[in-house]
Amino acid sequence: MRWLAKLIYFKILGWKIVGNTNFSIDTVKKAVIIAVPHTSWHDFYIGVLLRKIVGVKTNFIAKKELFRWPFGYYFRAIGGKALDRTSGQNKVEAIAKLFDDEKEFRLTLAPEGTRKKVDKWKTGFYYIAKAANVPIIMFTLDFKNKQNKISLPFYPTDNINADFKFMKDFYDGVEGKIKAYS
Numbered sequence: 001m002r003w004l005a006k007l008i009y010f011k012i013l014g015w016k017i018v019g020n021t022n023f024s025i026d027t028v029k030k031a032v033i034i035a036v037p038h039t040s041w042h043d044f045y046i047g048v049l050l051r052k053i054v055g056v057k058t059n060f061i062a063k064k065e066l067f068r069w070p071f072g073y074y075f076r077a078i079g080g081k082a083l084d085r086t087s088g089q090n091k092v093e094a095i096a097k098l099f100d101d102e103k104e105f106r107l108t109l110a111p112e113g114t115r116k117k118v119d120k121w122k123t124g125f126y127y128i129a130k131a132a133n134v135p136i137i138m139f140t141l142d143f144k145n146k147q148n149k150i151s152l153p154f155y156p157t158d159n160i161n162a163d164f165k166f167m168k169d170f171y172d173g174v175e176g177k178i179k180a181y182s
Contacts (some may be wrong), residue, residue: 007054013146015046020150023056023137028153029104030127033058033137033166038110038122039176043141047108048078050139050148058106061095092124096131106137111167117181126163138167144175 002113009015023033035047051058057079064082067075083091083099099105105114111121130134135153142149156163 002055003053003055009046009049009053013046013049015049015146015148017054018149019048020137020152022054023106023139023150024153025054025056028106028135030099030102030132030134031106031137031153032125032134033108033139034111034125034133035108035113035141036171036175037141037174037181038112039115039178041115041137042143042177046141048147051112055076056106057104058108059098059102060108061098092127092131095124095128095154099132099134109169114164115178115181121130121164123160123170124162125144126156136167138170140171140174141176142174144178144179149174 002060021072035043035111047058059079061081061083062075063085066072067080067082083095084106085091095107099109109125111125111127113122125136133155135155136149138154140147140149149170154166
């Protein structure tokens with residue numbers, strides 16, 4: 001199936017991979033991967049194609065209700081983990097614990113928390129990486145240049161403002177599928 005993913009991604013869609021083209025899979029078995037900008041449902045299949053081409057196993061979280069029949073098996077098979085979104089829980093700690101339970105776990109999240117335009121990223125992904133003691137790997141969903149640029153892993157420090165500036169600089173000039181939301 002990798003050949004089909006490559007055909008679609010490179011030849012039909014005309015995309016390219018730039019930077020840390022293998023997500024450091026040889027050395028980093030656990031990470032929080034952030035995908036920016038998240039502006040469209042098209043981001044999902046670009047990400048699925050990318051992970052197939054690179055050969056990286058990635059995971060995602062979704063509300064537990066999605067993991068019921070008939071879709072539960074499929075979502076688990078492609079790396080999904082159910083999340084109980086009942087209020088009153090420490091979701092950062094619950095998600096960070098998922099890293100303890102797995103030998104290899106790369107959690108992909110969209111810091112915007114939505115597909116709409118936001119002025120400020122949510123911070124949960126950052127605190128999850130800190131609580132799980134795993135690096136953050138950034139990748140772009142750049143529809144303007146038709147490329148996924150992938151960063152080297154970096155460990156968040158205790159300076160959230162400097163870390164967020166570093167991450168936002170990585171995404172400078174990147175345009176999502178829906179430009180108005182980028």
